[in-house]
Amino acid sequence: MRKPRLTKILLVVAGIAAVLVLVLQMRRPAESAEPATPKPVTDSSRETHAEGRVMTYPGALVTVGTEVAGRLEEVRVDEKQTVRKGEVVAVLDSSEERAALGESRALAAEAAAQLRLATAELARYEPLQAAGVATKQTLDRYRSDREVALARLEVAQARVRQLESRISRSRILSPINGVVISRVAQPGESVAEQTPLLTIADLSRLRVEAEVDEYDAGRVVLGAPVRIEAEGYPGKSWRGVIEEIPDAVGGRYLKPDEPGRPVDTRVLRVKVALAEPTPLKLEQRVDVTFPPASSDAPEAAASAEK
Missing domain, CATH: 2.40.50.100 (RNA polymerase II/Efflux pump adaptor protein, barrel-sandwich hybrid domain)
Structure with a gap:
């Protein structure tokens, strides 16, 4: 009687072991599987916001x-x-320069008269010296007199030009x-x-400079439309178009509106052309909203290039 009973016990144990093995095999794939990673939100799925200010075009x-x-x-x-x-x-x-200018012009006129006289004397003595009537020493003296008169005239004329320039400035x-x-x-x-x-x-040549966080640079597309808003004009917005994207980032000029945002982040200073008349003032602070990159930005960029 003991042998059949032992056999039954062994069969029961073997059955339990088989069930345990089956359960463990069913659990192992679930436990070893990597946890599912939530799908990240792509850059093109949301709008981008940036602080900006109204500025003039270069030279304006x-x-x-x-x-x-x-x-x-x-x-x-x-x-x-x-x-x-x-x-x-x-x-x-x-007034002092004008008085000095009058004197300098008089001196220049006098120097010009002396130069004309010295030139005439030299012209008269050159043929005489060639004919042997006048000495070479006399001719050299007249040549020296002409050179001195010419130098005086040049100095006087330079002084006149200097005073005229100062008066003009x-x-x-x-x-x-x-x-x-x-x-x-x-x-x-x-x-x-x-x-x-x-x-x-020149207030007819205004545009917006928006400070886009460097981590949002990939969302900014040349030619894309933007929305511009400003405090003091509730419920109003104006259209703009991205016309210039710099090749380098720089420090932030504007303090962020949100107190919790860092002020030492680097930004891309994107230039936005105003697409319609606005009441915005020079240096006024504005908020700029950029569309998702998956919107009509490429089409807008193509039309802007045309």
Whole structure:
């Protein structure tokens, strides 16, 4: 009776072992499989936002200053005043230079008369010396007199040109068409060379410089449309087009709107052309929204190149 009972026990144990092996084999693939990695959000799946500011195109914002030192006699323009290229905007006192110019012109005229006389005397004695009537020493003296007269005339003429240039530079001209943004000097002040007097901007040549985080650089496409918004204009936005993407990143100029964002990140200063008239002011801060890279950016870029 013990042998059949032992056989039954062994069969039960073997069955349990088989079940355990089967269970372990079913669990092993699940445990060894790598955890599923969530699919990352692609760069082209969302909009990109950046802070920006309104700026002028190169050459459309100039600081007008003095080329020579002197006393500021008058400033002919005020802030917000429109000026034309070549218009006189300020004048330095040049009374001393004008008086000196009169004297220098008189000296130049006198030197010119002396040169004419010396030239005539030399011309008269040259044939006489050739004929043996006049001595060589006398001819050399007339030649020397002419050279001295010529040197005096050249010095006098150089002085005249110097004074004329200084008087001309005492009249300060606007180098561009534009509007006076700031005026920092008043009549009666003594100013040195290269002293700034005015800032003039051509406000018809404005665009936006957006500071795009360097990690978002791949989302910026030349010719793509953007949306521009600014505080003080709730519910309003304006269209722009990306017209320039720099080849290098640089430090951030604008402090981020969000307090938690780092201020030491590097950015791509993307230039955006305004596609419609706006009330935005020079140096005004704006928010720029770039479309997803999978949007119509390539088509916009192609049309912009045409």
